[in-house]
Amino acid sequence: MTHEHHARAVGVSRNFGTVRALDSVDLDVAPGELVGLLGPNGAGKTTLLNLLTGLRTPTSGRVELFGGDPRTPRNRLGLGVTPQETGLPETLRVHEIVDFVGRHHRNPLPTHELLEQFGLTGLERRQSGSLSGGQKRRLTVALALVGRPKLAVLDEPTTGLDVEARHVLWEALRQYHALGGTLLLTSHYLEEIEALARRVIVVDRGRVLADGSQEYIKSRVDTRTVSLRSAALPDLPGVVHREHDGDRIRLLTRDADQLIRELVTSGADFRDLHVAGATLEEAFMTLTNDGTPTNADVATVDRSTS
Numbered sequence: 001m002t003h004e005h006h007a008r009a010v011g012v013s014r015n016f017g018t019v020r021a022l023d024s025v026d027l028d029v030a031p032g033e034l035v036g037l038l039g040p041n042g043a044g045k046t047t048l049l050n051l052l053t054g055l056r057t058p059t060s061g062r063v064e065l066f067g068g069d070p071r072t073p074r075n076r077l078g079l080g081v082t083p084q085e086t087g088l089p090e091t092l093r094v095h096e097i098v099d100f101v102g103r104h105h106r107n108p109l110p111t112h113e114l115l116e117q118f119g120l121t122g123l124e125r126r127q128s129g130s131l132s133g134g135q136k137r138r139l140t141v142a143l144a145l146v147g148r149p150k151l152a153v154l155d156e157p158t159t160g161l162d163v164e165a166r167h168v169l170w171e172a173l174r175q176y177h178a179l180g181g182t183l184l185l186t187s188h189y190l191e192e193i194e195a196l197a198r199r200v201i202v203v204d205r206g207r208v209l210a211d212g213s214q215e216y217i218k219s220r221v222d223t224r225t226v227s228l229r230s231a232a233l234p235d236l237p238g239v240v241h242r243e244h245d246g247d248r249i250r251l252l253t254r255d256a257d258q259l260i261r262e263l264v265t266s267g268a269d270f271r272d273l274h275v276a277g278a279t280l281e282e283a284f285m286t287l288t289n290d291g292t293p294t295n296a297d298v299a300t301v302d303r304s305t306s
């Protein structure tokens with residue numbers, strides 16, 4: 001049976017005691033989409049994935065998986081999931097774990113093929129307890145795809161991976177998508193969403209702030225980056241976010257013209273001035289906060305050190 005949406009939330013809210021984790025969220029994921037869910041810590045991303053995959057129920061509103069109730073086992077057959085945290089049986093070998101999970105599916109991917117895709121070839125006979133953190137993470141994401149799911153829901157699939165391992169995983173996910181798979185993933189790495197997702201959904205404080213193509217998200221915020229070199233720059237009005245890399249300073253602002261006027265009248269010594277449009281990361285920062293540190297800052301640090 002085909003459905004217009006693989007996953008859908010209609011007016012969904014979820015409370016945990018007095019915390020409103022999700023507040024009237026509407027979301028749909030159509031077959032073949034590759035959707036990135038972005039949001040700072042505590043935004044509600046995991047809660048949303050848990051509702052869509054049937055691990056939790058909404059306080060109000062409706063969720064659908066393949067057109068039905070996500071808690072009905074039949075509706076979950078086409079679903080592959082990697083939660084934020086997973087445990088693997090430590091004494092089982094890698095191939096035993098993949099074979100075991102694969103046997104729950106009608107048409108599993110051959111184990112060697114899956115391990116090759118995820119850069120795990122050669123580790124078949126290793127006990128999972130002896131794998132590195134990054135190898136374990138790749139294995140748990142691979143397990144979500146072993147059954148050739150129609151929809152894969154991955155909560156921060158690359159957290160803890162080094163740059164090389166992250167790229168291997170991206171390639172595996174791209175391959176899954178190219179073969180018709182639908183992907184909904186969260187990430188703290190904005191460059192990851194930028195590299196992978198066609199559609200981006202920005203969530204904060206339980207609400208969807210923006211939903212659309214990367215270009216749309218960027219255009220939602222009329223933000224510019226003013227980049228310059230200066231040994232000492234005073235605080236300037238109209239700066240949404242400020243970042244230092246040696247003497248290179250990046251100022252995020254909604255009004256570059258005004259900021260440059262302020263810069264000149266401040267009398268600060270500066271050189272090598274550039275003005276550029278918003279990257280997805282900058283759009284995200286502007287949408288979700290006005291200067292307080294968020295995961296976007298973490299992602300920036302990660303990029304600069306990688």
Ligand SMILES: Nc1ncnc2c1ncn2[C@@H]1O[C@H](COP(=O)(O)OP(=O)(O)OP(=O)(O)O)[C@@H](O)[C@H]1O
Binds near residue numbers: 039040042043044
């Ligand atoms: N089981 C729970 N009991 C109480 N509060 C919860 C529970 N699960 C989530 N919350 C709260 O709901 C809000 C949303 O949490 P959620 O885990 O969905 O955010 P997130 O966007 O996935 O965050 P992160 O990026 O840190 O993983 C937070 O305020 C969190 O503390």
